[in-house]
Amino acid sequence: MSGPPTAVAAVRHAVRGALDGLEPGALVLVACSGGADSLALAGATAFAAPRMGLRAGGITVDHGLQDGSAEHAAEVAATMRTLGLDPAETASVRVGAEGGPEGAARAARYTALEQSARRLGAEAVLLGHTRDDQAETVLLRLARGSGGRSLAGMPARSGRYLRPLLHLPRSLVHTSCTDMGLVPWADPHNADPAYARSRVRQEALPVLEQTLGPGITEALSRTADLLRDDAEALEAWAREAEERVRDPAGGLDAAALAELPRAVRTRLLRHAAIAAGAPAGALGAVHVAELDRLVADWRGQAHVDLPGGLRGRREEGSITFRAETGSRNAEVPGGGHGDRHTGPAARTAR
Known part of the structure; x- marks a missing residue:
């Protein structure tokens, strides 16, 4: 009997690794926008979590920034239920202006996820960031002159938030989504040059790859890992020193x-x-x-x-x-x- 396609197996393996150690019966929630990354994560979690004795649900956040966003959120929730995620809910938020459009949307989204996780008693919230997202984050922060703590990028684990796909390339994750028979939603904001991350994704990283050769994404992600080790050591030193001063x-x-x-x-x-x-x-x-x-x-x-x-x-x-x-x-x-x-x-x- 043949196993799942290679990409599907890789994503499921990453999810199992992230969930390892959670108590049987614990609820994990997938934050799913309906895009290929988070949809692949939802499909892999719906498969892997029950086999580990865990309950799996999902949350999709309606930012209210586009026409038909409520209908789209309802469709994503329905897809999550089809996958077997339960509960599968929508959370509507009001996006403010502080921190710019990307920052304000991010703040509203995480607030909604945290409120949902607390209300439902979830032990973990799974986020669909990939290695490419990590590289984009490092490049954006480097352009802002951020220090080592910021350049360390996104952690694979931060409190209840887990990023199982952080060391997988976006292309593989998208392939797994197709191989699972899932149809993702293409967020127009991801290609909108008004957003800095979109410009990095569509213009800056391809130019770097063309100029310096392939492997820039992997190198930036690896740099984040190394800087995170340094940052964590310095943070521990600072907390220990605080008592002495x-x-x-x-x-x-x-x-x-x-x-x-x-x-x-x-x-x-x-x-x-x-x-x-x-x-x-x-x-x-x-x-x-x-x-x-x-x-x-x-x-x-x-x-x-x-x-x-x-x-x-x-x-x-x-x-x-x-x-x-x-x-x-x-x-x-x-x-x-x-x-x-x-x-x-x-x-x-x-």
């Missing part, structure tokens, strides 16, 4: 911070700002750099304004964070040393 009043001892390598110190300052109430998604590298000036290049600056109405201060040799009603959101000192007011800050996406 905490002063009796609850602030951070500036002299002790100054003795740490900058890569560790800036991560520690970022952790502290987020713990004090700065929104992680809005706290950019420019904010952290200005906090670091309070430690390594202090010339009497009064404060650093941070997202979320928060201020970082250096007071009596201690770095502290307090909510300030007069703080201007998402701004940092923009002039020379000793600034008391702020200039515009750059925003970062993802």
Whole structure:
């Protein structure tokens, strides 16, 4: 008896590897847009999960950004039910404007997925990102001047979110979708040059492949893996160091911070700002750099304004964070040393 086609077998194997270790009876949800990547993931999960003693369901998010989006979401949910996913639901969201169209849609989507996972009691949410998506992410972040933490790309596992296909090429995943007899939906946004990711996919990566030779996608994905190892080690170092630099009043001892390598110190300052109430998604590298000036290049600056109405201060040799009603959101000192007011800050996406 012959087995499944090679591409189908590869996707099923990747799903089994991602789900390994979950308790029998646990519910896993596939985030499915109806595109080839997520549809292949849905088909593979519907096959593999029950054989591992797991329950498999699916969620499709209606962003409301296109005519007929509600009808399309209903069709995707029906397809998931045909595959055997149960529950198979739609979640409608309202996309805001903050962070640009791509960032706002992403934020709304993850909020909906998290709410659905909590309501249904899901142990894991499976996302259909492929190796090509990883390469695009690294290239986009490289163009923005992101640090090693951002260039590490998307993790295969982050909390309840799993990306089983992250090391598989998009072409193989699309082949598996066809081999399973599934008909994907082609999202017009994926080919719209108004979106940065679309331009990277349709123009930048093909030019790099043509100029530098094949293998760029694999190289970028491999770079992300290597940088993630470094980033995780530095994050662990920063969290361990935070206990040692905490002063009796609850602030951070500036002299002790100054003795740490900058890569560790800036991560520690970022952790502290987020713990004090700065929104992680809005706290950019420019904010952290200005906090670091309070430690390594202090010339009497009064404060650093941070997202979320928060201020970082250096007071009596201690770095502290307090909510300030007069703080201007998402701004940092923009002039020379000793600034008391702020200039515009750059925003970062993802």
